[in-house]
Amino acid sequence: MAKDALQAGKHVICEKPLATSVQDGRELVALAAQQGVRNCVCHNLRFYPMVQQMRALREAGDLGEILVVQGTYFQDWLLYETDWNWRVDASAGGPSRSMADIGSHWFDLAEHVTGLRVSSLCADLQTFHRARKRPKHSVETFANKLLGPEDYIETAVDTEDFGAVIFHMGARTRGSVTASQVSAGRKNRFNIEIYGTRSSVAWNQERPDELWVGHRNTGNEILIKDPSLLKPQARSYADLPGGHSEGYDDTFKQLFRRFYASIGTGDAPEYPQFDDGLRQLTILNAVLQSHGARAWVDVPTPSK
Numbered sequence: 001m002a003k004d005a006l007q008a009g010k011h012v013i014c015e016k017p018l019a020t021s022v023q024d025g026r027e028l029v030a031l032a033a034q035q036g037v038r039n040c041v042c043h044n045l046r047f048y049p050m051v052q053q054m055r056a057l058r059e060a061g062d063l064g065e066i067l068v069v070q071g072t073y074f075q076d077w078l079l080y081e082t083d084w085n086w087r088v089d090a091s092a093g094g095p096s097r098s099m100a101d102i103g104s105h106w107f108d109l110a111e112h113v114t115g116l117r118v119s120s121l122c123a124d125l126q127t128f129h130r131a132r133k134r135p136k137h138s139v140e141t142f143a144n145k146l147l148g149p150e151d152y153i154e155t156a157v158d159t160e161d162f163g164a165v166i167f168h169m170g171a172r173t174r175g176s177v178t179a180s181q182v183s184a185g186r187k188n189r190f191n192i193e194i195y196g197t198r199s200s201v202a203w204n205q206e207r208p209d210e211l212w213v214g215h216r217n218t219g220n221e222i223l224i225k226d227p228s229l230l231k232p233q234a235r236s237y238a239d240l241p242g243g244h245s246e247g248y249d250d251t252f253k254q255l256f257r258r259f260y261a262s263i264g265t266g267d268a269p270e271y272p273q274f275d276d277g278l279r280q281l282t283i284l285n286a287v288l289q290s291h292g293a294r295a296w297v298d299v300p301t302p303s304k
C-alpha cells in the first residue's frame with residue numbers, strides 16, 4: 001500500500017514496522033527519496049511530552065554520559081493459546097512478533113532519547129505457544145479477549161511471544177530490553193530507564209504524565225507533566241495545562257500535526273521518517289540473526 005501511494009506521488013505516513021524485511025524497507029526508502037515526497041513511520045511514542053523531556057534533559061547534559069539503558073515492553077493480550085491475531089502468523093506479520101511489534105517502538109525511542117545507536121546485540125527469543133487455536137473468523141487486535149467458546153483451528157506458530165536482548169551502544173554504553181505479549185496484568189507497559197553519570201530518568205507509558213528523575217546526592221524527583229515545567233524543546237509536545245492528562249491518542253495528534261505542517265515546506269522533518277523505519281528493520285534483522293546463531297551480532301550504524 002505504501003509503495004502504491006509513493007508511486008502515485010503521495011506523501012505517506014506508514015505504520016510501524018515499515019515492512020517485514022530489510023529489503024522491502026530499503027525499497028520504500030529509495031522510492032520515497034526518488035519521488036521527493038514527505039514520508040513518516042508511525043513511531044508515535046516519541047511524541048509523549050515526557051519522552052521529549054527525557055531527550056531535552058539528555059541534550060542539555062543533565063544526565064551526563066549515558067552508562068546504562070534498560071527497559072521492557074510488556075503486554076498480556078496473547079497470553080493464552082486461544083489468543084490469536086494476524087501478527088502471530090509469520091506470513092502476514094513477518095518473521096518476528098514481539099520484537100517487531102513492540103520491541104521496535106522500544107529501540108526507536110531508546111535511540112531517539114539517548115542520541116546513541118545500538119552497535120551490537122545478543123538476543124534470545126521464546127515462543128511459549130508452539131501452536132495456537134486460530135478462530136475460524138477474523139479477530140481484530142485486542143478483541144480476542146472478548147471471544148466466547150469458539151470453533152478453532154489448531155495452528156503451528158513460530159513467531160516469538162517473548163524476546164530478551166542485551167546490547168551495546170558504542171564503546172561504553174550498555175543496555176538490555178525485554179519484550180513480551182504473554183505477561184498477565186501488563187497491558188502496554190513500555191518502561192525505559194536511562195542511567196547517566198550525573199542523573200537518571202525512568203518513564204512508564206502506563207503513567208505517561210510522570211517522569212522519575214534519580215539523583216545520587218539529593219532526593220529523587222517525580223516531575224508531573226505541565227508545559228511550564230518542561231524544557232523549552234519539550235514544551236510544544238504538551239498542549240494542555242498540568243493536571244490534564246495527555247496520553248497515547250495525543251501522540252498521534254502531535255505526529256500528524258508535524259507531518260502535515262511539513263508538507264510544502266523545506267523544513268527539516270520533526271518526525272521519524274522511512275529511514276528510521278528501516279533502522280528498526282535492521283535492528284530486528286540482527287535480533288533474528290543473533291537468536292538463530294546463539295551469538296553476538298554487529299548492527300550496522302546508519303549513515304545520517
Ligand SMILES: NC(=O)c1ccc[n+]([C@@H]2O[C@H](COP(=O)([O-])OP(=O)(O)OC[C@H]3O[C@@H](n4cnc5c(N)ncnc54)[C@H](O)[C@@H]3O)[C@@H](O)[C@H]2O)c1
Binds near residue numbers: 015042043044086140
Ligand atoms: N503506532 C502504534 O502505536 C501502533 C499501535 C497498534 C498497531 N500499529 C500498527 O498498525 C498496523 C495495523 O495494526 P492493528 O493492530 O490496527 O491491526 P487490526 O487487525 O486491528 O486492524 C487492521 C485493519 O486493516 C484491515 N485490512 C486488512 N487488510 C486490508 C486491505 N488489504 N485493505 C483494507 N483494509 C485492510 C482489517 O480489516 C482491519 O480492520 C500494524 O502495522 C501495526 O503494527 C501501530
